[in-house]
Amino acid sequence: xxxxxxxxxxxxxxxxxxxxxxxxxxxxxxxxxxxxxxxxxxxxxxxxxxxxxxxxxxxxxxxxxxxxxxxxxxxxxxxxxxxxxxxxxxxxxxxxxxxxxxxxxxxxxxxxxxxxxxx
Amino acid sequence: xxxxxxxxxxxxxxxxxxxxxxxxxxxxxxxxxxxxxxxxxxxxxxxxxxxxxxxxxxxxxxxxxxxxxxxxxxxxxxxxxxxxxxxxxxxxxxxxxxxxxxxxxxxxxx
Numbered sequence: 001x002x003x004x005x006x007x008x009x010x011x012x013x014x015x016x017x018x019x020x021x022x023x024x025x026x027x028x029x030x031x032x033x034x035x036x037x038x039x040x041x042x043x044x045x046x047x048x049x050x051x052x053x054x055x056x057x058x059x060x061x062x063x064x065x066x067x068x069x070x071x072x073x074x075x076x077x078x079x080x081x082x083x084x085x086x087x088x089x090x091x092x093x094x095x096x097x098x099x100x101x102x103x104x105x106x107x108x109x110x111x112x113x114x115x116x117x118x119x
Numbered sequence: 120x121x122x123x124x125x126x127x128x129x130x131x132x133x134x135x136x137x138x139x140x141x142x143x144x145x146x147x148x149x150x151x152x153x154x155x156x157x158x159x160x161x162x163x164x165x166x167x168x169x170x171x172x173x174x175x176x177x178x179x180x181x182x183x184x185x186x187x188x189x190x191x192x193x194x195x196x197x198x199x200x201x202x203x204x205x206x207x208x209x210x211x212x213x214x215x216x217x218x219x220x221x222x223x224x225x226x227x228x229x
Contacts, residue, residue, distance in 0.1 A: 035218075044121055045156070045164065045207055045220040059217065095163055104154045104209035104218035107166040107175065 002026040002108050004096050009113030012086055016117070020081040022096030022110055030054070030074040035099045035106060036081050038092035038115075046092075050099065051079060064090075086117045122147060123208050123221035130227040136196040139224045141208030143189050147219055151211040153191040155184055158205040158223075167206070168193065195226070203228045 008020040022034070036048040049060045049070040058070055069082040079096060093112040099105060124142040131137040141153065155168040166175055168184035171191065183194045191210075195202055208221040 044223045045209075047218050047220070050217075061217070099218075103152060103211050104220075105152075105166070105169055106154070106156075106164075106209075106218075107169075109163040109165065112163050 002098075004098070004108060004110035006094065006096050006110040006113040009094065009115045011116045011118065013119050014086060014088055014117055016086050017082070017084045018086065018115060020083065020094055020096075020113055020115070022079045022081075024077045024079075024098070027098075029077040033099050033101050034072060034079045035097050036070060036079075037095045037097055037106070037109075038090075039095070039112075040089075040092040043092075048094070049081065052101070083115070086115075088117050091115060091117045121222035122212060122215070122219035123210065125206075125208060125221035125224045127222065128225050128227065130229055131195075131198045132229045133198055133200065135198045136194060137198060137226065138195075139193045139206050139208075139226070141191045141193070141221050143191075143210060143219075145189060146214040147189075147210040147212040148186065148191055149189040150213060153184065153186050154209045155182075155193045156207045156209065158207065160204065164207065198228055200228050202226060 003025045006022045035050045051058050051070045055072050067085045072079040095112045097106040097109045152170045156164040157167045158164045171186040172184045181196045205223045207223045212219045
């Protein structure tokens with residue numbers, strides 16, 4: 001079974017940092033692009049960042065550029081999202097998902113991890 | 120403000136057919152495939168329709184997608200109580216070089 005499991009969320013003060021992880025299993029992880037998508041409380045889905053299969057092509061949404069860093073370790077079947085200089089508006093459930101480049105095809109999705117930025 | 124526009128809510132009674140619209144532009148829906156996601160309460164999104172009108176294995180044929188020009192729609196026939204969820208459309212946007220989502224439509228089964 002293809003599965004994605006996020007971890008690392010929690011409560012952090014504005015300006016703080018947090019590192020999210022997403023462990024994949026059940027498929028050839030190194031052959032697929034991966035994405036982070038977030039959902040603020042009561043709001044819709046928003047793409048945050050993406051990384052290609054070998055980690056040398058990366059893009060970010062303008063809202064997180066310069067503050068977030070996506071990376072992957074294909075030996076560990078895991079992607080990461082290092083979030084620095086966090087803002088209140090970064091509060092959201094963060095999902096990792098397997099994507100197809102040049103499309104909005106995302107499948108499967110992890111269960112999500114909640115990040116709360118508050119003083 | 121989402122790039123793709125969906126009605127915030129929709130409703131129907133069991134057995135009815137409901138349709139959810141998704142409006143975009145030439146840079147997204149007009150030139151790329153549309154995808155639909157179902158998000159049941161308290162759970163992660165799940166792929167419901169891909170490439171405008173294709174269903175992944177396991178998705179009932181009660182769900183169908185269509186696209187025309189810069190708009191798309193999701194139709195659900197034979198509405199069931201378990202269809203009560205949030206539905207999101209999505210497409211690649213050539214101008215933004217990234218995927219864009221609709222704001223979501225909350226479907227209520229009366």
